[in-house]
Amino acid sequence: MSDPDGIPEAATIDDIYEQLEALEETVDDPTEQTEVRRTMTLLDRVAHNGAVGRVITEFTGKDKAEAFLGSVIIGMPLLVEDGVIEIGEFLAETPAFFVANGALAVVMVVGILYIADFREVRITDPYLGVVPRRPLWVLGIACGTATAMMTLWGRVTWEDPWVNLCQVSVIVTAMAIGGSLGDILPGER
Template sequence: MSDPQRERSGGESNPGEDPELDDLLDELETLEETVDDPEELEQVRETMRVARRVSTPSAFGRVIRGFDRHDAAEAAVGSVLIGVPMLAEGGTLEIGAHLATHPALLVATLFATVGLVVGVLYVAEIQQVEIYQPFFGVVPRRLVGVLTISFLSATLLMTGWGRIDWTTPWLALCQTTVTFVPMAVGAALGDILPGS
């Protein structure tokens, strides 16, 4: 379930930009609070989503929904653009070697990465990102797509450019994880900044 206050892209981020839209959304939010029937409630929410999409012409402030091939390509480009400097940086391998001897730090790094990506996609409100048809009813498709694409990009580039040696898989995984961190943030930004 999404919070209707956070879903508003026109009223809170750009107050007064479109007073008629603000009035319409206010009325729909009032209606949303009074509707008891689940089907009618979903119709009101869908009307709110459509109103936001139709009314926002710029790249910023759009409602972003779903995760398709176009989004995946944007995420891949964003991850590579941010990740390439990490591939050339020797510190990446040193940090990975440190994480290999401190598994708790590796786990913390992975959790922090997921947290950063969630923050970019859903909390920072750079764009209005809706959770659409989540896996198992809970896990957002966009989050899974961005994390998967960035980790695969990190693995392929680190392997292809000879930065890791898979004869020591644990060390290679830890070093790839270090590259994955900025690539995941780059993938999230690359995906949502164009506003598709």
């Protein structure tokens, strides 16, 4: 089915290529023809490099490294902000908000990985038959990275474990978002 302009509702790479071929025939300026040909070459490369239409099913060591890198890139600026400490203290005073913050991290990770449709990601071989590997690893990497960095940099001393856990959870939430994006956006071949 097409819209009124004759563009198919479910357009494919081939449809785009055909449109570019038609455009190439109609332009008469050599510079414009060269630009159309360059665009066609670029489209051909994109279509054959595996990034378009590829379904992500595995979770490899490379994915874990990308999740770690995404966590660090997003979380690093927050580690030096005193607001994180204050937010953590607030969460410690209001345990329901601490739980809500944890739930937010899980929902954001699942949403980015499976719902936001950046890339098609499928759940394969879940732990115990129900727990998807990818979000569990992304959350685990974010948690481990946040805990290690906040401890290493003296942001938490663990003298008051509950308050420090709440402070770390603020960074975990941000790092989990970064880890999700770091995992799925770079793409794989």
